[in-house]
Amino acid sequence: MGNLLRRVRISVTVSAALALVVGLGLTALLFASVRRVESQAYALQFKQHATLRINAVSGGLSDAIEQLMVVNQLFNTVGVVSREQFHSFTAPLLARYPELHALSFQRLIKDAERPAYEAAMRRRQPGFTITEYIDERQGPARRRASYNVVDYIEPAQGNEGALGLDTAALLTYDDARSRSRRNGRATATGLLSLVQQQGSHTGFLVLAPVYQRQAPQASSRQREQAVIGETAAVFRVDHLIHTLLGAARLLDRPGMSINIYAAPSAAPAQLAFSNGAPPPAASAGSSALLPSWLVVDHPAPVATVFYVAGEPWFIEVAQQPRSFLDNHAGSWYALLGGVLSSLLAAAYIYSLVSRHSTIERVAGARTAALQFANLRLSEDLALRKRTEKALRLREKVIEVSANAVIICNAEGPDYAVEYVNPAFEAITGYSAAEVIGKSLKSMQGAGHDQQNIAEISAALREQREGHAVLRNYRKDGSGYWNDLFIAPVRDDAGLISHFVVAQYDISAVMRFEAELHYQAGHDALTGLANRHLLAERLSTAIADAAIAGAGLWVVFVDLDRFKFVNDTLGHEAGDAMLRVLGERLKSAVGEADTVARMGGDEFMVVLPGDPGNGTGLRVLQRITEVIAQPLLIQAHEFFVTCSLGVAVYPDDGATAETLTKHADIAMYRAKELGRNNYQFYCPAMNARTLERLQIEADLRHALERNELALHYQPQIDVISGNIVGMEALLRWEHPVLGVVSPLRFIGLAEEMGLIIPIGAWVIRTACLQNMAWQKAGLGKLRMAVNLSARQFTGKDLLQSVADALEESGLAARYLELELTESMVMNDVDNAITILRRLKELGVHIAIDDFGTGYSSLSYLRRFPIDVLKVDQSFVADIALGADGAAIVVSIISLAHSLRLKVIAEGVETAEQLAFLREHGCDEVQGYFFSRPVGALEFEHLLAHGTCAMA
Numbered sequence: 001m002g003n004l005l006r007r008v009r010i011s012v013t014v015s016a017a018l019a020l021v022v023g024l025g026l027t028a029l030l031f032a033s034v035r036r037v038e039s040q041a042y043a044l045q046f047k048q049h050a051t052l053r054i055n056a057v058s059g060g061l062s063d064a065i066e067q068l069m070v071v072n073q074l075f076n077t078v079g080v081v082s083r084e085q086f087h088s089f090t091a092p093l094l095a096r097y098p099e100l101h102a103l104s105f106q107r108l109i110k111d112a113e114r115p116a117y118e119a120a121m122r123r124r125q126p127g128f129t130i131t132e133y134i135d136e137r138q139g140p141a142r143r144r145a146s147y148n149v150v151d152y153i154e155p156a157q158g159n160e161g162a163l164g165l166d167t168a169a170l171l172t173y174d175d176a177r178s179r180s181r182r183n184g185r186a187t188a189t190g191l192l193s194l195v196q197q198q199g200s201h202t203g204f205l206v207l208a209p210v211y212q213r214q215a216p217q218a219s220s221r222q223r224e225q226a227v228i229g230e231t232a233a234v235f236r237v238d239h240l241i242h243t244l245l246g247a248a249r250l251l252d253r254p255g256m257s258i259n260i261y262a263a264p265s266a267a268p269a270q271l272a273f274s275n276g277a278p279p280p281a282a283s284a285g286s287s288a289l290l291p292s293w294l295v296v297d298h299p300a301p302v303a304t305v306f307y308v309a310g311e312p313w314f315i316e317v318a319q320q321p322r323s324f325l326d327n328h329a330g331s332w333y334a335l336l337g338g339v340l341s342s343l344l345a346a347a348y349i350y351s352l353v354s355r356h357s358t359i360e361r362v363a364g365a366r367t368a369a370l371q372f373a374n375l376r377l378s379e380d381l382a383l384r385k386r387t388e389k390a391l392r393l394r395e396k397v398i399e400v401s402a403n404a405v406i407i408c409n410a411e412g413p414d415y416a417v418e419y420v421n422p423a424f425e426a427i428t429g430y431s432a433a434e435v436i437g438k439s440l441k442s443m444q445g446a447g448h449d450q451q452n453i454a455e456i457s458a459a460l461r462e463q464r465e466g467h468a469v470l471r472n473y474r475k476d477g478s479g480y481w482n483d484l485f486i487a488p489v490r491d492d493a494g495l496i497s498h499f500v501v502a503q504y505d506i507s508a509v510m511r512f513e514a515e516l517h518y519q520a521g522h523d524a525l526t527g528l529a530n531r532h533l534l535a536e537r538l539s540t541a542i543a544d545a546a547i548a549g550a551g552l553w554v555v556f557v558d559l560d561r562f563k564f565v566n567d568t569l570g571h572e573a574g575d576a577m578l579r580v581l582g583e584r585l586k587s588a589v590g591e592a593d594t595v596a597r598m599g600g601d602e603f604m605v606v607l608p609g610d611p612g613n614g615t616g617l618r619v620l621q622r623i624t625e626v627i628a629q630p631l632l633i634q635a636h637e638f639f640v641t642c643s644l645g646v647a648v649y650p651d652d653g654a655t656a657e658t659l660t661k662h663a664d665i666a667m668y669r670a671k672e673l674g675r676n677n678y679q680f681y682c683p684a685m686n687a688r689t690l691e692r693l694q695i696e697a698d699l700r701h702a703l704e705r706n707e708l709a710l711h712y713q714p715q716i717d718v719i720s721g722n723i724v725g726m727e728a729l730l731r732w733e734h735p736v737l738g739v740v741s742p743l744r745f746i747g748l749a750e751e752m753g754l755i756i757p758i759g760a761w762v763i764r765t766a767c768l769q770n771m772a773w774q775k776a777g778l779g780k781l782r783m784a785v786n787l788s789a790r791q792f793t794g795k796d797l798l799q800s801v802a803d804a805l806e807e808s809g810l811a812a813r814y815l816e817l818e819l820t821e822s823m824v825m826n827d828v829d830n831a832i833t834i835l836r837r838l839k840e841l842g843v844h845i846a847i848d849d850f851g852t853g854y855s856s857l858s859y860l861r862r863f864p865i866d867v868l869k870v871d872q873s874f875v876a877d878i879a880l881g882a883d884g885a886a887i888v889v890s891i892i893s894l895a896h897s898l899r900l901k902v903i904a905e906g907v908e909t910a911e912q913l914a915f916l917r918e919h920g921c922d923e924v925q926g927y928f929f930s931r932p933v934g935a936l937e938f939e940h941l942l943a944h945g946t947c948a949m950a
């Protein structure tokens, strides 16, 4: 606003100043123009005056001289003019022209005529003689050839001295006279000091020649000879000119000066007349900045040459400079008027603009106020519209809300319902008509005893916000979870008039939460408790047991053959198996017992309630039984066993963690002891666990420390009884533990990735050994080498086999690689590719432990294999019953149908051997013939050529 006012003030001042400047500028221009016009008019006027005076002077002189010519004409016309005639003729002229000082006739008298003349004159005037001025004294004229004697002169009075004067003696005449006589015209002399007058006056004469009548006058010579005298007019010049100008009242102009020279220029010596003070130099009084006409009126002098009886005279009329202040009404008025007008215009514009600005400002302020008011109004309107829209929207939102909204009045104790939205009707099953007017509390339905209701009642009573999760009931009696918010609503006076109740049916959320909670504590696959829930329950059970002073068992359950099923049939089959076994486990325990899945094929069972009293053992028994029951997966029947490890509270640990760990250790021990059994934890098992860790650490260095060795078990041809091959079996000669079974460290080596270098070492050593024996002449035998799963699929296998063969020089057909069913069945296509490449090298392929897993016969056909090895468990079963024997028989016939050789391993008895022989088994291997033995010992066997056959 301040800026606006300042701007307005500036604009007003600028406008007024502009108007003033423009006005003053125009005034200056006007003033200058008027001044110029004035100056020019003045100059013109002056020029006119000057011209008037010049004309008056030149005209007057001409007129005067004309009088002389009139007299001269008299002489030339009349011839001899008498003195009286002269007098009577000139008297009127002199009276009329007082400026004529004298008119005379000067007669030319030759010296010879002098005496006669003087004599004649003495008759009229005694004592007359021709005179002249000698040294300014008049006296008788000296003799000369001729005399120009003033013969007649009028007026005689005052000019007596001039009568008889020989003017030829006056040199100033001579020139004029000569010229006059020559050209026959009146001729003026220069300025003379007039002698006729008393005192000194300046004057001049005009001479006009008088010729003898009839004498030729054509040439100047003739005129000189014809001349008899001159008429002369004497003029007292100042008097003459003064008379001329004065008579015409031309001398009274102030500031004007008139200077007349009897010369063609302003020669001071020839100044004939001067009137008025001469003007200063033209530049005087003018400003260097301003033109002189602007400051003063100083017209240029008017000067001209005019002729007086043929002689050039110079006249100059000048005017004193007239100051700007003198007599310049026009420019003054213009200036003053202009200045005044400018000031008035500026003042007017100032007032106009400031008024305009004020009006504008006021109008602007009012417009702004109006606009502001309009804006406020439109904002108010918009706000109102928005509010209305928002209200409608809220109404709609409430109407379409999925949550129940109830509005009740704030008057207790009933808090009558005034409004319910459609969601309320949908959720509760009550229509609006059924609940409006009813007490809010009546809508709770059953379940008044809920604790949270107290919070809502308190909120209503204390007229504040409240929140509670309630279990409400619908009209049909079904319950739902209601997340209820209640808030007071104030009227315009700020008093609480209503309550708004929002009900959120959170049944789904509660279900979801319960589901989440369940999932968080349960295994998704089996539905059993998971690790977390187990830890919770175990802790609770421990706490309960501690309080009760009772015992508690923690049982670790690990399935023995699960990995096989998973690997061969895939994860889906594995999952199905886990689900079934999980169910069985649950069925094997009591209500209070907890069964949890720890992950993979590991389960945990918590047996509270002092299981040491005999119940626990029965549960263990049941578990092994239910797990061992046949299992039908994907139409295949499986037999799964489990290994159990038991930790007892409080003897084996006081915390969930310790008990779990010890149960795990006990389970491992059970596995080591041949699976399908249970073991109670004992502290010694800890040592075994530590030992296992030690084995892990030492295995890393076993190769470099040369602790690994191969033992060889012969393979015997059933018919001939000859050793036809041998299986290389790895041994770790641990410096502390002694010889460690591959069953204990192959799995570890697999897990640790050490199986690749170890496996390569086995192949290489076996090939070198076989070649060495062949070279030693111990027979061309086939060397069977076990491959682990990781080794089989590893990228280095082919190379390591090729390298071993090359290095040893062993023919490939003397090397047989043993794979398990699971290794080839996991990824059949890849397995076939690898097998083909191995076969391309020329080696034999044997499927180990055949029958323990699931081998698809159709795949078996596709595998480029040479040998099937019947698992020793089937061989062991031969003696047990018809089932085991039947499996062996079918494997043998299957192998033969596929043109595969059959080797039975684990042959321990003659009966087994006999059975195998009877059913066409090709080769056998087992303790019956020989345990795996070191190289030296095996050499000894070879040396004998055969193994003992029953």
Ligand SMILES: Nc1nc2c(ncn2[C@@H]2O[C@@H]3COP(=O)(O)O[C@H]4[C@@H](O)[C@H](n5cnc6c(=O)[nH]c(N)nc65)O[C@@H]4COP(=O)(O)O[C@H]3[C@H]2O)c(=O)[nH]1
Binding pocket: 713, 728, 729, 730, 741, 742, 743, 746, 762, 785, 786, 787, 788, 848, 849, 872, 905, 906, 907, 908, 925, 926, 927, 928, 932
């Ligand atoms: N009860 C009984 N057992 C007999 C009889 N005849 C032989 N055995 C044992 O049965 C196992 C046969 O080897 P496998 O099935 O390939 O089973 C092998 C094989 O899977 C693995 N293994 C051994 N050496 C290597 C190896 O160099 N590389 C790989 N990857 N695995 C190996 O370790 C397993 C166990 O090997 P070992 O402890 O040497 O146990 C050998 C052998 O000592 C018998 O008449 N009765």
